[in-house]
Amino acid sequence: MKILQCASEVKAKLKSGDRNFLPFKGKSMAMIFTKPSMRTRVSFETGFFLLGGHSIYLGPDDIQMGKREETRDIARVLSGYNDIIMARVFTHQDILDLTKYATIPVVNGLTDYNHPCQIMADALTIIEHIGHLEGTKVVYVGDGNNIVHSWLLLASVVPFHFVCACPKGFEPDEETVRKAKSTGISKIEITNDPKEAVVGADVVYSDVWASMGQKEEAEYRRKVFQGFQVDEALMEIAGSKAYFMHCLPAERGVEVTDGVIEAPYSIVFPQAENRLHAQNAIMLHVLGL
Numbered sequence: 001m002k003i004l005q006c007a008s009e010v011k012a013k014l015k016s017g018d019r020n021f022l023p024f025k026g027k028s029m030a031m032i033f034t035k036p037s038m039r040t041r042v043s044f045e046t047g048f049f050l051l052g053g054h055s056i057y058l059g060p061d062d063i064q065m066g067k068r069e070e071t072r073d074i075a076r077v078l079s080g081y082n083d084i085i086m087a088r089v090f091t092h093q094d095i096l097d098l099t100k101y102a103t104i105p106v107v108n109g110l111t112d113y114n115h116p117c118q119i120m121a122d123a124l125t126i127i128e129h130i131g132h133l134e135g136t137k138v139v140y141v142g143d144g145n146n147i148v149h150s151w152l153l154l155a156s157v158v159p160f161h162f163v164c165a166c167p168k169g170f171e172p173d174e175e176t177v178r179k180a181k182s183t184g185i186s187k188i189e190i191t192n193d194p195k196e197a198v199v200g201a202d203v204v205y206s207d208v209w210a211s212m213g214q215k216e217e218a219e220y221r222r223k224v225f226q227g228f229q230v231d232e233a234l235m236e237i238a239g240s241k242a243y244f245m246h247c248l249p250a251e252r253g254v255e256v257t258d259g260v261i262e263a264p265y266s267i268v269f270p271q272a273e274n275r276l277h278a279q280n281a282i283m284l285h286v287l288g289l
Helices: 002-015 038-050 071-081 092-101 116-130 146-155 174-182 215-224 232-238 268-286
Strands: 028-033 054-058 084-088 106-110 137-141 161-165 187-191 203-206 243-246
Touching (some): 002 116, 028 038, 038 106, 038 268, 071 084, 071 092, 084 092, 106 116, 106 268, 116 203, 116 243, 137 146, 146 174, 174 187, 203 232, 243 268
Parallel strands (some): 028 084, 137 203, 161 187, 203 243
């Protein structure tokens, strides 16, 4: 909550046009991308720059982490050049290895297991639009993927009602669900009925049915996920107070209709912008600034 408060304050500074807050001046960030992304790259690079820092983009062909050079070697080399590492990778173990061997902070820009920066941006967006995160009902409709795991991890530290509605066989990781429920902090439900799940929701949340690296399953998933599209009818069931959120990129007409993304209750684009502000706050926190 302290990080989210910081995100809100730093966002207000930037929005006011104040460019004198430069806590990252003289600092450099290495950005490792084994998995490409528009939002993650632009939000981290721009955010770090706006607060005075310099970032270096290392794409999939630049270092070939774990293939051309071992992750533990990369972690130590980059630690000698930089103040912070951000990594967006496929395998969660890569983030753990980087963290183990790096002597500087490592920020998780996404793994196949979770996506913490996204969920911090989502939490900031909910606070801005609803006024609070605690006690809200967030209903995720779709694949029990890395986004769901991060929602579950957030639900283990902040009290709210989280529901994941997914097809049978596409539930989130059982151990993560068990851990989140065991804290007793939030009400957590996993269901296969989206219509029942969304009733009384403050937020209906969606993501692509087949993530990067799962595209060969896309056609199969489209069949299995029938009935899990967030359309106008589902939003109507959710009720008039429900907002729609999506971490993007969206496949319009697949997991969500064009009409829902463009509706007045959609807060998808403020949510995308908040990646920059939430991540700035995360970097300030890990750098002790």
